[in-house]
Amino acid sequence: MSGRKMRWAVCTGSVALVCTAVLAFGYWRAVSRVHIHIGLVSAESSTKGAPVFNAELVVRDSAGNELARGRSDDRFGIVRFAHPQFGSCESEENAASAEGRAKWDDCISKKFRWQAAWAPRVSQVDIGLEGCRLFGIPLKLTGRRDDWWLWWVPLPHIGGDPLTEFSARISVLASPCQARSSGIYD
Secondary structure (H helix, E strand, C coil): CCCCHHHHHHHHHHHHHHHHHHHHHHHHHHHHHHEEEEEECCCCCCCCCECCCEEEEEEEECCCEEEEEEEEECCCCCECCCCCEEEEEHHHCCCCCCHHHHHHHHHHHHHHHHHHHHHHCCCEEEEEECHHHHHHECCEEEEEEEEHHHHHCCCCCCCCCCCCCEEEEEEEEECCCCEEEECCCC
């Protein structure tokens, strides 16, 4: 093989290796970082679709083992799951400083990795709200990966730090105490 062909082969191989490494990193980031969004909404006729506040959730696997505990907040009804060590990262999120942002980045990164360990195994949820406790409600989280192959594109609406998002919607009737879940939004 001539020197020119050898340089061409090395250059082509290097470019292919770098591209593969960039894509592999994006895929790894997407599967190792998970955000979970569970919409807990009222099915009452007078408040249909309104968020349910201050509800406690316990997600479980198919064997009934507890995977995580969460709570819908009292402001927006957002369900936040609390990491056993770091919590839900709310205090860090509310800190309005550069140091607070760094603490939030660290906390949310740890929380995303923790959620990646159990989110695909969720199959049921227990819900507790005012005067109503529901156990073993079937729950299928629907997963969607970001466009992980575009993570390196430096544009505001394309690329960025990739992650996988799992979502579900649970409609709750407080009286009579009932719930219905769906893996996708209606």
